[in-house]
Amino acid sequence: MKNYFKLFLVILSLSTAFYACSSDDDSSNGNINTDNQAPSTFSVTVSATAATGATINWTQATDADGDTVTYNVNLEDAEVASNLSVQNYTFSALSTSTTYSGTVIAQDGNGGETTSTFSFTTSDETTPSTLHLAFAEFDVDNTDIMLSGTNVVIETNGLPNHTSPYWSNTVSRSITGPNGNTMTTVSDSNHPLWVEPTVTSYDQMAPGNIDDFNGSYSLTVSANPQLAANSTSTGLGAIGISISGSVIYNDEEGPNVPLDNAVGSLDYTAAHTGPQSYHYHLEPKAWSNDDENLIGIIADGFFLYGRQCNSTNDYPTNLDASGGHTSTTQHSEGESEYHYHIQNELYLNQYYILFPGDYQGTPSNIQ
Ligand SMILES: [Zn+2]
Numbered sequence: 436m437k438n439y440f441k442l443f444l445v446i447l448s449l450s451t452a453f454y455a456c457s458s459d460d461d462s463s464n465g466n467i468n469t470d471n472q473a474p475s476t477f478s479v480t481v482s483a484t485a486a487t488g489a490t491i492n493w494t495q496a497t498d499a500d501g502d503t504v505t506y507n508v509n510l511e512d513a514e515v516a517s518n519l520s521v522q523n524y525t526f527s528a529l530s531t532s533t534t535y536s537g538t539v540i541a542q543d544g545n546g547g548e549t550t551s552t553f554s555f556t557t558s559d560e561t562t563p564s565t566l567h568l569a570f571a572e573f574d575v576d577n578t579d580i581m582l583s584g585t586n587v588v589i590e591t592n593g594l595p596n597h598t599s600p601y602w603s604n605t606v607s608r609s610i611t612g613p614n615g616n617t618m619t620t621v622s623d624s625n626h627p628l629w630v631e632p633t634v635t636s637y638d639q640m641a642p643g644n645i646d647d648f649n650g651s652y653s654l655t656v657s658a659n660p661q662l663a664a665n666s667t668s669t670g671l672g673a674i675g676i677s678i679s680g681s682v683i684y685n686d687e688e689g690p691n692v693p694l695d696n697a698v699g700s701l702d703y704t705a706a707h708t709g710p711q712s713y714h715y716h717l718e719p720k721a722w723s724n725d726d727e728n729l730i731g732i733i734a735d736g737f738f739l740y741g742r743q744c745n746s747t748n749d750y751p752t753n754l755d756a757s758g759g760h761t762s763t764t765q766h767s768e769g770e771s772e773y774h775y776h777i778q779n780e781l782y783l784n785q786y787y788i789l790f791p792g793d794y795q796g797t798p799s800n801i802q
């Protein structure tokens with residue numbers, strides 16, 4: 436029995452050695468390539484459309500064999516670019532108000548190809564000469580808004596133009612962080628816009644003061660945004676810029692973390708400090724409380740208004756899943772246009788969520 440076992444071990448080690456040897460041979464020859472794998476699947480997104488152009492971006496297609504991947508771009512079955520090493524392409528000289536479709540083909544140089552499709556519709560406008568009237572509501576000190584071709588660029592320092600207990604102040608407050616560490620927030624002077632907390636309390640306030648987050652945010656959207664064929668879910672971080680200068684978040688506090696647990700830290704205008712900014716989650720009482728006031732602009736270029744609509748002076752009854760509808764507004768000069776409203780639906784019995792999503796247009800990044 437013992438001998439059989441030894442013999443078995445010898446056979447096993449011989450076969451292992453042979454197997455290892457043969458795979459070495461494969462790689463040292465370098466010409467055994469009967470199983471070339473095509474580049475991985477990838478996705479194309481349309482990042483901007485204009486009257487006569489569009490820009491697409493795509494994710495990287497990786498190659499399991501380590502081959503260098505390049506890309507060809509086709510529009511309406513005609514090749515418009517080949518062997519690109521970059522992952523974006525801008526189309527120009529297109530027709531207005533036209534739907535185009537095309538493909539991006541990733542190729543590995545060894546015959547392996549993977550194709551991804553895209554489609555977009557050019558807008559019907561020529562370059563606008565004036566900003567939409569709604570932009571006049573944005574704080575002139577905190578925001579900078581300008582036309583850039585057929586786009587509007589909205590820049591902000593992220594600061595709110597109203598009072599908050601989150602402005603720097605001399606009251607020291609401490610909170611225990613996720614790692615058990617203590618985070619203390621205190622400043623050596625009171626900001627002129629600082630007020631005592633009323634809705635929240637020092638015990639519940641999030642770490643960091645507004646002034647700690649003085650940053651810069653930029654959003655570029657079409658001056659004539661269009662509804663997209665498919666809606667897009669919102670992500671974490673800024674999803675819009677409010678007229679105060681501070682940014683708008685959705686109804687989550689972290690990755691799959693509902694806002695419920697953080698509600699106690701929101702100030703009287705439903706904002707608090709976060710990892711990167713002072714931001715609003717709920718109806719911002721500093722300037723909108725059950726009314727038709729403009730809240731801000733969402734990342735897909737559509738405006739967000741309070742719970743009531745100027746077109747009826749009442750709560751709109753025809754809102755889509757994102758709180759949007761098409762009607763006149765106080766800024767639309769008699770024209771009907773798509774816009775969002777804070778939905779008149781209670782959250783935790785006392786709040787109104789600003790924008791639970793999804794985007795009904797094509798969102799741009801706020802960066
Ligand atoms: Zn938050």
Ligand SMILES: [Zn+2]
Nearest residue numbers: 744745751762
């Ligand atoms: Zn409306």
